[in-house]
Amino acid sequence: MRQLPARWRADATRTAKLRGMPLMHVMFYGPPGTGKTMVAQRFAEYSGLEYAIMSGGDVAPLEEQAVTELHKLFKWVHRSRRGVLLFIDEADAFLSSRKRGTMSEPLRNALTTMLYHTGTPSSQFMMVLATNRPHDLDSAVLDRIDESVEFGLPDVKAREDLVTLYFRKYITQPLKIKPLRPDEILDPKEANGNRNGRFSPKSPSMAMPKREDLLAEDGLLEVARRTHGFSGREISKLMTSLQTHILFSDRSLAGARKRSKLPSWLEKKLLFEVVDQKVSEHHRTAEFQVTGYDYVNNENPGSRLVSPKGGGGLIHSPPRSPLHGPGQQPNINSAA
Numbered sequence: 418m419r420q421l422p423a424r425w426r427a428d429a430t431r432t433a434k435l436r437g438m439p440l441m442h443v444m445f446y447g448p449p450g451t452g453k454t455m456v457a458q459r460f461a462e463y464s465g466l467e468y469a470i471m472s473g474g475d476v477a478p479l480e481e482q483a484v485t486e487l488h489k490l491f492k493w494v495h496r497s498r499r500g501v502l503l504f505i506d507e508a509d510a511f512l513s514s515r516k517r518g519t520m521s522e523p524l525r526n527a528l529t530t531m532l533y534h535t536g537t538p539s540s541q542f543m544m545v546l547a548t549n550r551p552h553d554l555d556s557a558v559l560d561r562i563d564e565s566v567e568f569g570l571p572d573v574k575a576r577e578d579l580v581t582l583y584f585r586k587y588i589t590q591p592l593k594i595k596p597l598r599p600d601e602i603l604d605p606k607e608a609n610g611n612r613n614g615r616f617s618p619k620s621p622s623m624a625m626p627k628r629e630d631l632l633a634e635d636g637l638l639e640v641a642r643r644t645h646g647f648s649g650r651e652i653s654k655l656m657t658s659l660q661t662h663i664l665f666s667d668r669s670l671a672g673a674r675k676r677s678k679l680p681s682w683l684e685k686k687l688l689f690e691v692v693d694q695k696v697s698e699h700h701r702t703a704e705f706q707v708t709g710y711d712y713v714n715n716e717n718p719g720s721r722l723v724s725p726k727g728g729g730g731l732i733h734s735p736p737r738s739p740l741h742g743p744g745q746q747p748n749i750n751s752a753a
C-alpha cells in the first residue's frame with residue numbers, strides 16, 4: 418500500500434473526526450534518528466485533535482499512580498469535544514510484551530488499562546506510537562494498530578537534502594559560509610576571486626586558499642555519497658560537529674580574532690576530515706551492535722615504550738599505583 422505523508426495522514430484524521438468515523442491507531446517504527454518523533458509531533462499538531470505527548474519511559478516511575486493517571490486521561494478523552502490524540506514516544510518502554518516476564522506489576526496493570534480503553538474503535542481517541550523496537554511491543558498492542566509506517570534510513574537523494582538542510586542551518590546561517598556556486602568556480606574574474614585562481618580573502622592577513630581547495634556545491638553531494646547508512650540525526654550531528662571545527666580551527670580562530678569575522682568560504686579538507694571522522698564513528702557504533710564490546714589490552718608487560726616526544730628517550734613504566742586499574746596506562750607525558 419502506498420504510504421501517505423504525515424500531513425495527509427493528519428488531514429485524513431481531521432476528516433475522520435469531522436465525519437464521526439473511528440480514528441486510527443498509528444505506529445511509526447524504524448531505526449534510531451530517522452525522524453519518527455519529529456514527524457509524530459507535527460502529526461499531533463496538524464491533526465486538529467487535542468493532544469498529549471508522553472514518553473513510554475515516564476510510566477514505570479509512576480508505579481501504582483500510572484493507572485490513576487491513565488484513568489484521568491480517558492476521562493479527558495470522554496469530555497473532549499475535539500477528540501484526543503495520545504502520542505507515546507519510545508512506546509516499547511511502556512507497551513512491551515507481557516511474555517518477557519521482567520515487567521513490574523504496576524507496569525503490567527498500566528498496560529492492561531491501556532488495552533481495555535483501546536479494545537474497540539473510537540471516534541474520540543487515537544494513539545500514535547513511535548518506537549525503534551516494534552518487535553518488543555505486546556501482541557495485543559500490535560493488534561490494535563491500524564496503520565504502521567516504517568521510517569527507513571535515507572537514501573543518497575534524501576541524504577543530499579538533509580546535508581543541504583543542515584549545512585544551511587548550522588554553517589551558512591550562523592557563520593555566513595556558503596559552498597561556491599558553479600559559476601564562482603569557473604569564472605576567475607568573479608567578485609571574490611582573482612586571476613590566478615586564488616580566492617581573495619577579505620583580510621590581507623589571511624592565507625589565500627586555491628579555488629579548487631574550497632567547498633563547492635557538488636562537495637555536499639559527495640558528503641551525501643560518503644555517509645551511506647547515516648540517519649538524519651547523524652547527518653545533523655555531523656554538521657554541528659563541523660560548526661565546532663570551523664569555530665575552533667586554528668586559522669579560523671586566528672582570523673576571527675583579528676577581524677571578529679569568519680571567512681565566507683570553507684576548505685574542503687576541513688569538511689572531509691569531519692566527514693571521515695564521523696564515518697569511522699558510524700562504523701564503530703555499528704560494530705558494537707553486532708559484536709558487542711570487549712576491551713583488549715595490547716600492552717606487553719615490561720615492554721619499553723618509545724617517547725612520543727622523540728629524542729630516542731625510553732620511558733620505563735612506573736610502578737603501578739593501586740589507583741590504576743588493571744591495564745590502565747598512566748599518562749605517558751607526565752611519566753616522562
Ligand SMILES: Nc1ncnc2c1ncn2[C@@H]1O[C@H](COP(=O)(O)OP(=O)(O)OP(=O)(O)O)[C@@H](O)[C@H]1O
Nearest residue numbers: 448449450451452453454455456548549649650653
Ligand atoms: N527526515 C528528516 N528530516 C529532517 N531532519 C531529520 C530527519 N530525520 C531525522 N532528522 C533529524 O534527526 C533528529 C532526530 O530525529 P527523531 O528524534 O525524530 O528520530 P527518531 O526516529 O525519533 O529516533 P529514535 O528512534 O532514536 O527516537 C531530528 O531532530 C532532526 O534534527
Ligand SMILES: [Mg+2]
Nearest residue numbers: 453454506547
Ligand atoms: Mg524518537
